[in-house]
Amino acid sequence: MTGSGEADDAVAGELEFTGTNTGPLVAAGNQIPPTGRSVIGRGAYFARFEGDKVVEFSAYPDTAGMLMQLGLMPRA
Template sequence: MATGNKEIVRRALEDSWQDPGVFDELISSDYVGYDPALPEPIRGPQGAKNNFKQYSDAFEGAHITVKDQIAEGDAVATRWEGRGRHTGELMGVPPTGKEIVVEGLNLTRLRDGKIVEEWSNWDTLGMLQQVGAIPSATAAQTR
């Protein structure tokens, strides 16, 4: 089952960029997702789609690549990389046209072949620095 769970999580992370409908297939109706960049938990497949949309609207050609996965029981840990060109507003930041690369880790819990809970930690600071919303440490030091 661990291999099957890894594939479900991989599909949710990678395939959703081409077909957000996979959220309806793979995410449980009682899903709760936690992301420190968000003020409230993400709830259900529609909440996951809404959260996804803010990034897919802001980054042209956006995609995630799963780099590593470890599964045990009903849990899957995933290390991933996201890429895209910043062509739409995100978190109040106007489009910059810059290519961004971020890395993250998710811990996902599944039940009956569906994702029910997920903790996501990713390099939000790095993304905001790459789009110029906040200065990088190097830029701050040269002032």
């Protein structure tokens, strides 16, 4: 994780990963063939706990950034 924070009942983290698109992507019910391109993915993730159980989870990946790197969306 590149950054994180926590409170008594919650945790937040910023994640960065690298990978290569070697398999199909499924988006909006469509299968997109692999591009063979490498990407750096980023996102922020938040979880809230009650006791030892996660009761809320939110994920905010940079999907547009990943699609641009894969050549599946025009760059801004």
